Amino acid sequence: MSYLVAAFGVIWLAVFAYVFAIDRKCEKLEKEIESAGKGPKAD
Amino acid sequence: MNPLEKALRLTEHPALRAGLFLASAASMLAALYLSLVWAPAAAGETEAYRIMYFHVPTAIMAYLGFFVVFAASVGYLWKRNLVFDALARVGAELGVLFCFLMLATGMIWGKQRWGAWWLWEPRLTTALILLVIYVGYLMLRNSVDNQAVRARYAAVFGIVGFIDVPIVHFAIKLWGNVMHPVVIKSASDAGMPPEMMLALRVSLLAFLLTFASLFLLRLRLEILASTASSRLSGETR
Known part of the structure; x- marks a missing residue:
């Protein structure tokens, strides 16, 4: 059972870490673009 | 607005x-229930066999990521459009992520x-070589500053590197080995009870939606980076 938990843990940790990192980078770039004067169009 | 922004709005x-994120989360919950609770125990195996329901889809998503690199690389060399280069980069990153997960879950x-x-x-061994090839691909991309040169080198690398994907897939047929289990023998012979096959299919769908969700998110980062660099170069001009 511990092997099963470890396998799922690895998958979800990696996916969440990836999403978190990309999301942070997107936020940072959005702020950079806004501070450059012309922010991205609101959706 | 540059071509990348236009094409990938x-x-x-x-x-x-x-919507895609919610669909992937919902299907993943269904996959977790089906594979951990609903699917029957496998004869002669411990509960750890259920890793298979996530190990196999991660392998298929890794193949998909590398196929995107291959197709986008061909597209770039043909059309010389940087949109293809961005798609190849995103595909490689996701391919590496899922290839790492395939190896990690396989090792466990x-x-x-x-x-x-x-x-x-x-x-x-061939799967490890596959991971090394695409980590090398991403390193190559980071080491060349000129955008057009980087895209051309990466496209050639992306096409040549894809040769290892069928080698990984057919490794057991090519060299023969009784250690690694063959989960799906052929399209007509699933090699497992229907309940297990259903759980595996739902899990595959869940991972496909997760892949699509991650792909859009990563592509958005690529567009933002392109927008930021074009704005900054406009400012410094």
């Missing part, structure tokens, strides 16, 4: 991203099944 719709399953974290058998 799709990623700017929060509703699409949110292998430790339980074989008593060893790693065996130098054909499927594992």
Whole structure:
């Protein structure tokens, strides 16, 4: 059972870490673009 | 607006991203229930066999990521459009992520099944080489500053590197090995009871939606980076 938990843990940790990192980078770039004067169009 | 922004406006719709994220989360919950609770125990196997329901889809998503690199690389060399280069980069990153997960879950399953974290058998060895190839691909991309040169080198690398994907897939047929289990033998012979096959299919769908969701998110980052650099170069001009 511990092997099963470890396998799922690895998958979800990696996916969440990836999403978190990309999301942070997107936020940072959005702020950079806004501070450059012309922010991205609101959706 | 540069061509990349024009062609990939799709990623700017929060509703699409949110919808895809919710669909992947819902299907993943269904996959977890089906594979951990609903699917029957396998004869002669411990509960760790259920790793298979996530190990196999991660392998298929890794193949898909590398196929995107291959197709986008061909597209770039043909059309010389940087949109293809951006698609190839995103595909490579996701391919590497899922290839790492395939190896990690395989190692954990292998430790339980074989008593060893790693065996130098054909499927594992070629899969490790696959990971190294695409990590090298991403390193190459980061080491060339000129955009057009980087895109050309990366496209050639992306096409040549894809040769290893069928080698990984057919490694057991090519070299023969009884250690690595063959989960799906052929389209007509699933090699497992229908309940297990259903759980595996739902899990595959869940991972496909997760892949699509991550793809859109990563593509959005690529567009934002392109927008930021074009704005900054406009400012410094």
